[in-house]
Amino acid sequence: MNIPFIKYSKMWLFISGVAAVISVIFLIMWGLKPGIDFTGGSLMELRFAENRPVADEIKAVFVKSGLEVSTQNSGEKILIVRTSFLDENKHQEILTNLKEVTTGDITEISFETVGPTISQQLKQRAWMAIVLVSLGIIIYIAYAFRKVSRPVASWKYGLLAVIALIHDLLIVIGVFALLGHFYGIEVNTPFVVALLTVLGYSVNDTIVVYDRIRENLLRRREDDFGVLVNAGLNQTLWRSVNTSFTTLLTLFALYFFGGSTIHSFVLALLIGIASGAYSSIFIASPLLVVVEKWQRK
Secondary structure (H helix, E strand, O other): OOOOOHHHHHHHHHHHHHHHHHHHHHHHHHOOOEOHHHHOEEEEEEEEOOOOOOHHHHHHHHHHOOOOEEEEEEOOOEEEEEEOOOOHHHHHHHHHHHHHHOOOOEEEEEEEEEOHHHHHHHHHHHHHHHHHHHHHHHHHHHHHOHHHOOOOOHHHHHHHHHHHHHHHHHHHHHHHHHHHHHHOOOEOHHHHHHHHHHHHHHHHHHHHHHHHHHHHHHHOOOOOHHHHHHHHHHHHHHHHHHHHHHHHHHHHHHHHHOOHHHHHHHHHHHHHHHHHHHHHHHHHHHHHHHHHHHHHO
């Protein structure tokens, strides 16, 4: 069976372009909801021996002390509290006040504080990591494909792979901008780790397809470039589908049966890897044919 991927490449690229534009619109309209790692502040995880009190009762304790606060339920008796910066004296004062307004014992499972200076450094390093990874991908692919610099220059393989990666990142970021606006989902350091993981996974899938195209170019130089690319896609299709499917199965298991603390991280991986599987087949390779046609014109 020979699926005509390249024949409908304009449709695939149009769909991808629309999805990317919508993600950018979401990002501009709402932006991402930064978590404590990027804003600075304190995070407390509390377990209540009896029924968990109403969130407004907990918030009132922090507001009374002049603090901004947000809460998130976790399980039946655990509450995650994010608040502005707490020094140790204020931290102990808050714990004392919480015990006065609740029945039963309160156990503090964890307490962490991130200063504004550290949060700004984390933000800068996150962007730097993404940029450096993208540059590294272009350089590596340009070197690996140096023997097939015709009809498309080897460095363009790397550039087009990065364009496909940007699409994947935009989809993940757009979804989290939507979730942050409507459901209060925050992005922290694990979100950046998920983005970098998506970069690595997606480019791996793309390189497998590109490598088969390279082999076809070396063996069948006389054929039309679009035919060679389509052949490479068909030859690697089931490998890409099987690899992505088994990875997504594992991630679904983690999402539904793992702890609530990793939900956002796993969700970012789910969206990114599914998008990466799509972009490797329907964006990165069709763009090669588009560039080759532009060069001929």
